Amino acid sequence: MSYDPLDHDFERGMRNRRSVLGDQWVDRSVANATNFNADFQNLITRFAWNEIWGRPGLDHKTRRIIVLAITIALGRWEEFELHVRAGLTGDATTRLSPDEMKEVMIQAAVYAGVPAGNTAFTHAQKILREVGEQIGYAVVPQAPAGSVHPGVGHEGRTVSSPALHYTLREPRNGKAPRHTVVLSHALGTDLMMWDGLANLLAADCRVIAYDHRGHGSSEKIDGLYSMADLADDAARLLRELDTGPVVWVGLSMGGMVGQELALRHPGLVRSLVLANTTSAYPEAAREVWQQRIATVRAQGIEVIADAVMGRYFHEGFRAAQAATVARYRHRLVTTDAVGYVGCCHAVGTVDTSSRLGAIHVPALVIAGELDQGTPVAMAQALVDGIADARLEVITEASHVSAVEQPAVFAELVCGFIDGL
Missing domain, CATH: 3.40.50.1820 (Alpha/Beta hydrolase fold, catalytic domain)
Structure with a gap:
């Protein structure tokens, strides 16, 4: 039997990683790998991005939402920003709309605490201002008193x-x-x-x-x-x-x-x-x-x-x-x-x-x-x-x-x- 030098777990993980986070970020991460952290990069690519993200039981959009909620709850804001940016600008079949992103943060605020939700909105809004033109979304002023529950709408008589x-x-x-x-x-x-x-x-x-x-x-x-x-x-x-x-x-x-x-x-x-x-x-x-x-x-x-x-x-x-x-x-x-x-x-x-x-x-x-x-x-x-x-x-x-x-x-x- 011939020996296949290709590490399929790593390659599958890299494929998922690029699909979720985008080529630009992954290329930069790989380019910045060193003799100190290359083993860790290899581990997360095989374990997180293949063993977890490669499981067909949940689609990638659902997994994006799970990661966002967990990073909010744990206060892992660098990782949160990474996944917010990727979630807004990533693959069209798995990306989140700004409204969907907002719903994740509102629900997380109830279960992980309002301070965590507040911080999440601050980080996410900063990224929305950066990528808004790219995704066709503008962050504009709106009075909180004018907000209505989207599942009810404006009520009147x-x-x-x-x-x-x-x-x-x-x-x-x-x-x-x-x-x-x-x-x-x-x-x-x-x-x-x-x-x-x-x-x-x-x-x-x-x-x-x-x-x-x-x-x-x-x-x-x-x-x-x-x-x-x-x-x-x-x-x-x-x-x-x-x-x-x-x-x-x-x-x-x-x-x-x-x-x-x-x-x-x-x-x-x-x-x-x-x-x-x-x-x-x-x-x-x-x-x-x-x-x-x-x-x-x-x-x-x-x-x-x-x-x-x-x-x-x-x-x-x-x-x-x-x-x-x-x-x-x-x-x-x-x-x-x-x-x-x-x-x-x-x-x-x-x-x-x-x-x-x-x-x-x-x-x-x-x-x-x-x-x-x-x-x-x-x-x-x-x-x-x-x-x-x-x-x-x-x-x-x-x-x-x-x-x-x-x-x-x-x-x-x-x-x-x-x-x-």
Whole structure:
């Protein structure tokens, strides 16, 4: 057998080291090696860069994050700076954006201490100023009081009445929004049901979520509401925020509002996602809605809560995700009864069927395979009535499909938006 003089462990380590830290830094490090530290350089190249960085169990971007967090916790600032610079300017497939780098330091501050986080930000910002032009990032002044949680966005209320509570997430990429997307929730829930999808879309879109009147933190008014009332509420919100035409994503009641909005205020709607919703109920179902109103008025929301959860979530989901169901049940029973009853009337009397042909924007209609409240046939009626509409049915989903099957729901919505 011939002898191979190549040290494969060393060569693999050097390959990983160059990939992570860049040729320039590695060349300088190798050039500075001496008879005193060459053995150590050889050791870390074989051990750290091959034995650890060469393991396929974690990708290099994840390993970058781990190293950053550990060096912050241990206060190894020279090594931290090395990996910050490499993480910002390194291989495009494994580098971190400045926002991702910021998230690492914020989380490290909680677990390793605020002083460590503060020092990390000082070192990282110095490097960002040096490499900002290279990576297309500018460090500019910003008042701390103006910062908002990126997972929530700016919170506000409309000036007009009834006051609507909303959140607004600007695109995280710092560029002009690709679209403005509005997320409209189901009866008895609130804007929090959209947090996951909102944060996903806010990568490059402006995303608005809001609470319907009488729900969440929005103002209630006495009396029974119509779907036209709720659509006009939405129009007020969009005009106050000067959104222009929006991509409307509505589930159940939110989908009904979207239809009415497109009919009453067509200039405000760019496209529609109508999920688990209908254009009208048959007479028997309308009577059920009136019975629900009477029950809530007489006995409160608690007495209907379990039945509503049974409609919202299928049996398998209720068994597997009991905590999630409990959270939605709590939200339902803490909804103001006046607002809930008012919106029940709007839902129970919805009727856009004969007017669907006047909707002239692209529409994605989503149905849940197991949805008893708005079954697939109702979704098909929407598709039949709207000229540019298509239907997608989510398996193993009942009425609140965005919660039961969030990944599938998000994939459908994102794919639809990408095609606009």
